[in-house]
Amino acid sequence: MDDTKRTPAPKDRNAAPLGPSVRKPGSALTITDVADFAGVSKKTVSRVLNREPMKATTRAKVEAAIETLGFVPNAQARALAFRKNFVIVLFIHDSTSPMAMTFQRGVLSAIGDSELALAVRPVNRESPELLSEIETFLARQKPMGAIFLPPLSERDDIGEMCQRLNVKYVRVGSAQLDMMSRSVWSNDREAVMGAVRDIVALGHTRIGFVRGPKGFLSAREREAGFRQALVSAGLTPDETLFADGRYTFDSGLAAGQALLSLPQPPSVIFASNDSMAAGVVRAAHEKGLRLPHDLSIVGFDDGPVAVQLWPSLTTVHWPVIEMGVLAVHKLVPETLPAGEDPAALPSMVASSLIRRESLDAPVR
Amino acid sequence: MDDTKRTPAPKDRNAAPLGPSVRKPGSALTITDVADFAGVSKKTVSRVLNREPMKATTRAKVEAAIETLGFVPNAQARALAFRKNFVIVLFIHDSTSPMAMTFQRGVLSAIGDSELALAVRPVNRESPELLSEIETFLARQKPMGAIFLPPLSERDDIGEMCQRLNVKYVRVGSAQLDMMSRSVWSNDREAVMGAVRDIVALGHTRIGFVRGPKGFLSAREREAGFRQALVSAGLTPDETLFADGRYTFDSGLAAGQALLSLPQPPSVIFASNDSMAAGVVRAAHEKGLRLPHDLSIVGFDDGPVAVQLWPSLTTVHWPVIEMGVLAVHKLVPETLPAGEDPAALPSMVASSLIRRESLDAPVR
DNA sequence: TCAAAAAAAGATACCGGTGTCTATTTTAAT
DNA sequence: ATTAAAATAGACACCGGTATCTTTTTTTGA
Numbered sequence: 082m083d084d085t086k087r088t089p090a091p092k093d094r095n096a097a098p099l100g101p102s103v104r105k106p107g108s109a110l111t112i113t114d115v116a117d118f119a120g121v122s123k124k125t126v127s128r129v130l131n132r133e134p135m136k137a138t139t140r141a142k143v144e145a146a147i148e149t150l151g152f153v154p155n156a157q158a159r160a161l162a163f164r165k166n167f168v169i170v171l172f173i174h175d176s177t178s179p180m181a182m183t184f185q186r187g188v189l190s191a192i193g194d195s196e197l198a199l200a201v202r203p204v205n206r207e208s209p210e211l212l213s214e215i216e217t218f219l220a221r222q223k224p225m226g227a228i229f230l231p232p233l234s235e236r237d238d239i240g241e242m243c244q245r246l247n248v249k250y251v252r253v254g255s256a257q258l259d260m261m262s263r264s265v266w267s268n269d270r271e272a273v274m275g276a277v278r279d280i281v282a283l284g285h286t287r288i289g290f291v292r293g294p295k296g297f298l299s300a301r302e303r304e305a306g307f308r309q310a311l312v313s314a315g316l317t318p319d320e321t322l323f324a325d326g327r328y329t330f331d332s333g334l335a336a337g338q339a340l341l342s343l344p345q346p347p348s349v350i351f352a353s354n355d356s357m358a359a360g361v362v363r364a365a366h367e368k369g370l371r372l373p374h375d376l377s378i379v380g381f382d383d384g385p386v387a388v389q390l391w392p393s394l395t396t397v398h399w400p401v402i403e404m405g406v407l408a409v410h411k412l413v414p415e416t417l418p419a420g421e422d423p424a425a426l427p428s429m430v431a432s433s434l435i436r437r438e439s440l441d442a443p444v445r
Numbered sequence: 446m447d448d449t450k451r452t453p454a455p456k457d458r459n460a461a462p463l464g465p466s467v468r469k470p471g472s473a474l475t476i477t478d479v480a481d482f483a484g485v486s487k488k489t490v491s492r493v494l495n496r497e498p499m500k501a502t503t504r505a506k507v508e509a510a511i512e513t514l515g516f517v518p519n520a521q522a523r524a525l526a527f528r529k530n531f532v533i534v535l536f537i538h539d540s541t542s543p544m545a546m547t548f549q550r551g552v553l554s555a556i557g558d559s560e561l562a563l564a565v566r567p568v569n570r571e572s573p574e575l576l577s578e579i580e581t582f583l584a585r586q587k588p589m590g591a592i593f594l595p596p597l598s599e600r601d602d603i604g605e606m607c608q609r610l611n612v613k614y615v616r617v618g619s620a621q622l623d624m625m626s627r628s629v630w631s632n633d634r635e636a637v638m639g640a641v642r643d644i645v646a647l648g649h650t651r652i653g654f655v656r657g658p659k660g661f662l663s664a665r666e667r668e669a670g671f672r673q674a675l676v677s678a679g680l681t682p683d684e685t686l687f688a689d690g691r692y693t694f695d696s697g698l699a700a701g702q703a704l705l706s707l708p709q710p711p712s713v714i715f716a717s718n719d720s721m722a723a724g725v726v727r728a729a730h731e732k733g734l735r736l737p738h739d740l741s742i743v744g745f746d747d748g749p750v751a752v753q754l755w756p757s758l759t760t761v762h763w764p765v766i767e768m769g770v771l772a773v774h775k776l777v778p779e780t781l782p783a784g785e786d787p788a789a790l791p792s793m794v795a796s797s798l799i800r801r802e803s804l805d806a807p808v809r
Numbered sequence: 810t811c812a813a814a815a816a817a818a819g820a821t822a823c824c825g826g827t828g829t830c831t832a833t834t835t836t837a838a839t
Numbered sequence: 840a841t842t843a844a845a846a847t848a849g850a851c852a853c854c855g856g857t858a859t860c861t862t863t864t865t866t867t868g869a
Contacts (some may be wrong), residue, residue: 112856113855113856121818121819122819123820123856123857124857124858125817125818126856127856127858128817130856136817136818136865139817139818153581153584154585154856155525155587155854155855156585156587157522157525157854157856158824158854158856160824161521161824161825161826161855161856162823162855162858163824163856164824166521168564176549176550177550179749182546182549186540186541189540189567190540194578196585199565200532200562201549201553201563214558217517220517221518221519221560222520222562223519223521330752330753356753359753362755363753363755386749386753388694389720389723389724389727389750389753389754390753390755391730391754391755476825476826477826485849486850487825487827488827488828488848488851489847490826491826494826495827498847499846499847499848500835500847503848518825519824519826521826522825522827522854524826525825525827525855525856526827526854527826527827527854528854
């Protein structure tokens with residue numbers, strides 16, 4: 082009989098009864114295993130992982146162990162010790178928005194194959210709990226940075242809350258929304274002004290305008306640019322040529338139908354975004370108009386539809402992808418290509434008109 | 446021996462030299478603070494957080510403390526202790542793909558405001574490192590589940606790797622790709638067959654077909670359904686009416702131009718997805734054809750373009766959002782509405798034709 | 810050559826939770 | 840009322856890393 086049969090206190094994991102080094106392949110490895118294998122301490126392995134200065138021979142020894150064992154550090158443990166999760170959160174208002182999806186592409190490309198992860202979190206702007214929902218998410222996740230897309234980005238209280246929680250953030254918009262280091266924007270207003278200048282230069286004088294939803298800064302900026310450009314061109318804004326829209330295809334269709342039913346319809350319609358421009362295109366087609374001969378149409382965004390429409394849409398290119406890249410670079414300067422200066426990052430990316438088929442001179 | 450109960454441990458963090466209860470608001474709170482406030486142990490607070498059965502009065506006391514202090518548990522610490530991160534990873538091949546973006550909407554809606562987070566990770570299918578890239582990401586993040594979209598989902602080795610790492614996964618496709626509990630799919634083939642049946646019923650006999658890229662199961666399924674339906678209808682597939690495409694607008698345009706330049710062009714063209722259908726629409730417009738009078742066009746996906754085109758596109762609705770919801774429910778049954786049975790979840794969501802303007806009977 | 814200074818590696822506490830086992834109550838049974 | 844059984848709460852180790860401080864090794868200076 083074996084007298085050592087009884088195991089009184091097997092709480093040490095080294096005393097596991099399953100035999101020596103029984104572990105699942107891959108993920109069960111820890112830094113301790115690597116340290117044992119390399120014959121060094123945990124801390125030394127940690128130094129290698131964090132690229133701290135150390136003796137080359139020791140580093141090589143540890144790196145060889147990591148390579149041999151196929152060790153991958155546990156992100157949660159690092160996050161806990163660092164008190165920072167290697168994650169960037171993208172807060173979006175509407176997961177349907179093409180802008181958000183495009184922006185996300187920019188974010189992903191900037192993240193590349195770094196160890197950063199992207200978390201996407203939709204929140205409802207209408208909710209009275211909005212702020213506390215975001216705060217809870219941030220407190221729970223402790224991300225490296227947070228990005229707020231319009232129209233969330235337009236709330237100042239969100240920025241203040243992030244500062245209180247000590248979370249880096251970037252607000253994205255159509256004009257500067259925060260201090261430079263915390264915002265990324267495009268010059269929607271100037272871009273529209275440039276577009277209208279081109280439209281006027283072609284000879285148009287009756288220019289219809291489809292507004293975006295009131296709550297969006299981009300909508301206000303674009304309308305402001307439009308009006309400003311008209312005045313600069315010596316034209317008087319005609320309020321009957323303005324129609325309301327909600328950045329949706331349907332609202333653009335309705336607006337187009339309204340504008341085209343006027344006794345004196347415009348010779349060109351500027352829609353505040355591409356979806357609405359597509360609606361206007363349809364309204365024109367329904368009326369049997371030939372585009373751009375009978376009606377020119379200009380949009381804003383340069384989203385995927387722009388080239389898929391017939392005729393292809395002249396539209397202001399909104400550099401959403403570039404803004405996404407920029408936002409990540411601002412939040413995590415380490416994502417910058419080697420040698421680039423974080424302090425030299427721009428904050429504004431210019432929008433500008435892309436000429437396609439849907440814009441031509443008016444028939445006289 | 447133990448008369449001196451006082452523990453003189455000065456290294457306790459309560460001995461911080463910054464004065465009494467000096468801590469940043471919100472995020473610095475820990476479970477210990479709550480326990481002290483409520484006059485219970487850490488473990489008891491943990492029990493409340495995890496909704497374990499306990500005495501109602503104790504629970505109320507702790508909940509009051511949590512509420513009063515505004516405590517939010519640290520996700521990384523939980524993840525470390527649980528050895529599971531409360532995250533779902535969505536692996537996508539191409540962050541440009543409208544399908545991926547739409548699917549993501551479904552995932553987000555299923556996640557809702559639960560404590561799950563969505564992480565999006567693009568990977569390059571062409572890369573020889575693909576498998577190890579995914580493996581490293583999974584080993585690092587230890588997510589609750591992983592979702593693979595086409596064409597990544599079509600690789601069996603990825604599924605095997607996930608099982609090895611003990612990560613739950615779902616493969617999404619146009620036909621079953623794995624065991625039921627691990628895949629979500631739609632019946633693309635049957636849906637195309639149904640669509641073609643409708644097309645034939647209108648009197649069409651010369652039906653053009655624009656293929657998708659070879660590497661995609663969906664492309665093969667859709668073509669197979671198309672051919673099968675022709676045969677069922679007593680028609681012989683005419684190889685000259687098949688054109689290659691790559692699921693892009695440009696490739697659809699080129700395919701449309703080719704098919705419409707045939708000596709005997711088809712009276713209807715079925716494109717394997719909407720982007721290519723949009724290209725065909727343009728090709729038709731360029732040729733001066735009136736749609737659908739001179740040419741009918743049918744797509745597949747029912748993406749955002751479908752309704753924005755002129756004429757609006759008759760297309761097979763691909764239930765991508767529903768598949769996204771389903772995938773999450775399969776990975777984390779807790780996301781199901783109360784009372785629903787996880788075992789009763791379907792795995793297939795049917796696609797079916799949506800009639801819009803672009804399909805009509807041929808002129809005879 | 811040997812001690813002092815600098816650099817490298819190690820030991821151990823700690824991040825903020827959960828799991829296990831033990832101590833204490835509460836409830837049930839005699 | 841007393842005790843056994845069941846339910847509840849607590850103590851403490853542990854998850855897998857990093858930070859701090861100490862020890863050891865290497866380098867430098869006299």
